[in-house]
Amino acid sequence: MSAPAKPARAAEILYLLVAAFFLVYLLRYYLTGLGGPTLLAMTLVPVAFILFTLDSLRTNALYPRLGPLANQVIAGVYVAVCLVVAVYMTVEYEAIGTVRAGIFSWTDLVIGTLMVALVMEYARKKYFALFVLNVLLILYTVYGWLVPGLFGHPGLGWTRVLSAMSVEMATGVFSRLPQLALTLIGSFMLVLSALRAFGCVDSILKAASRVAARSPHALPQAAVLGSFGVGMVSGSGAANAATTGSATIPAMIASGLPRVNAAAIETASSLGDQLMPPVMGISAFLMADFLGRSYFDVVARGYAPALIYYAGVTVSVYLVAGRYRARTGAVSLAERISFSDGINLLAYLAVVAGLVVLMAVTGLPAMLAALRVFGWVTVPLSVIFVVTTYRTYRSWDLRRLAAPFRELVDGFAAMTTELTLLLATLSVMTGAFVITGIPTKVGFIMMEAAGVNLVAMILVAFVFGAIVGTGLPPAPTYIITALV
Known part of the structure; x- marks a missing residue:
């Protein structure tokens, strides 16, 4: 076996081992329901990114422009970060959801933000349009005071934004969608x-x-x-x-x-x-x-x-x-x-x-x-x-x-x-929509249109969905249209 083939073979073996764990863990959940879906997401969203990393490594699709050694080092860092996130979130699951809900510690925010960063990197590589949309929405969430008119808002702090994207189970990367x-x-x-x-x-x-x-x-x-x-x-x-x-x-x-x-x-x-x-x-x-x-x-x-x-x-x-x-x-x-x-x-x-x-x-x-x-x-x-x-x-x-x-x-x-990673990416988007009140504002516009004519409201909703759908896949198109 040639030298370049050995790392790929190792990545293949690691991928299959992690994939087997992923399958068995999910089968256990399907049969028992132990822990509930939130704990399941906290444990397996990081594992999903490990699988994505190993799959990219074995097919030389992680960062093709970099050399094999650089790819292996980066993959090792990604895997290590994901393991830390998975273990921390699993161990601290009850404390994050009850004791520290709303008053998250800096450790909670750092660990959660690491997972958000990895999900965003996945979006950059696989769904660049969603990546750009998420970046713009995050900037809008923080700097909303720069936007004039109905869609302007005072802006939220980075701590609030990061908690909403990560450890808040209603809107973050561990939320309902993944x-x-x-x-x-x-x-x-x-x-x-x-x-x-x-x-x-x-x-x-x-x-x-x-x-x-x-x-x-x-x-x-x-x-x-x-x-x-x-x-x-x-x-x-x-x-x-x-x-x-x-x-x-x-x-x-x-x-x-x-x-x-x-x-x-x-x-x-x-x-x-x-x-x-x-x-x-x-x-x-x-x-x-x-x-x-x-x-x-x-x-x-x-x-x-x-x-x-x-x-x-x-x-x-x-x-x-x-x-x-x-x-x-x-x-x-x-x-x-x-x-x-x-x-x-x-x-x-x-x-x-x-x-x-x-x-x-x-x-x-x-x-x-x-x-x-x-x-x-x-x-x-x-x-x-x-x-x-x-x-x-x-x-x-x-x-x-x-x-x-x-x-x-x-x-x-x-x-x-x-x-899983696609829907985690969409969770970042829905989180930005929810905490800035965009659905309420668009809903207000549609209600105004309905006051004129019900057909006009339906037409506005249809045109909005059609415009969004020209640049996004069906899943994010449906989520955006349903939210607003």
Whole structure:
């Protein structure tokens, strides 16, 4: 093994160990609920940043312009800071929430601010628009007296701002939003991770391709069918595009479709993931939390717009494909459906049906429904995988047998870490909104508009959301629009 490869290998091993701890800790919480969601966030938000750091280090994406040694030193500092934050917040949890609530010590503020700084660094690297927005909001919070008119305010001290962003559990980086990522959303990520790890998502794409490839004219519909199927258990347009697009876009280009059209078809198909139940986009989870309703109340109302959306995309793709039918060759991306694919498709159908039945018929809370479906699907898939692998290779190769379980741990940690840190970033934004009174002021403007005409108020809210949505992802767009 070469010298540069050794640190990457070490980062890989450390990442998997921390990811396994992350998964086990969350499973323990899902089964017992010990400590509550606030303590869970105080413990695991720093762990999520450790996972982000180690993942960036193993893929040489931490600070690519710096040398390997500098990256390792910086990663070591980040990990050490996160460990200090996690231990301190866990040990001092009760004192911070009760004894010192409102009169936080300097140690509380320093430790909390360190976590805020790390979350902001994550935002700078991954969501630069959110980073800039948060910086501007923090400056506005402190120097509000410089802003004229309705949105001006006397300004708040840095101590008040930092406490609101960190150790105040209603608005800080340990608040309701990252708690939601670790609890409700995380439980659904378990199900998606299991389906991906055992190849169910690949089997969905294979089945969609098999259907679409019956006719060259229908070939682009593989993107729509695949995205529709994956969207039921994904909820992420970007992940869907990366998964299905790797197979469908090259096939569409090879069949004669222009590159722009092929990419547009996949993009439009994948965006439906945000709408498609039973596992909808992150905004649906936020909506349920903001409205104080169960997640299934949102899911039940999501089927109609999702089906309408995909029907529109299907017709549009059909019309676009018709323009290039004369140039479309008999390109087939269909593969034979194997026995394991059949098992995977049954598991996929069991997940979709199980989630709907448990949430709609039995009234089981969404997190428990997802956890139960995860167990029902993972255990049989694990047994079938071990048996078929042994029968195929006639050996107990531990590396081969452990591959899907490693992918499950890796995939779950990656997705849940991403969502946790994103929502922690959004918590900084919501904290700035709340403590400066922006929602109240915008609400006043909307009430004035409603006094003139109710339609005018709706139009103002719609235009505001549309403008915000042009530069931000769905989750922060929903939060900002809902707050104001």
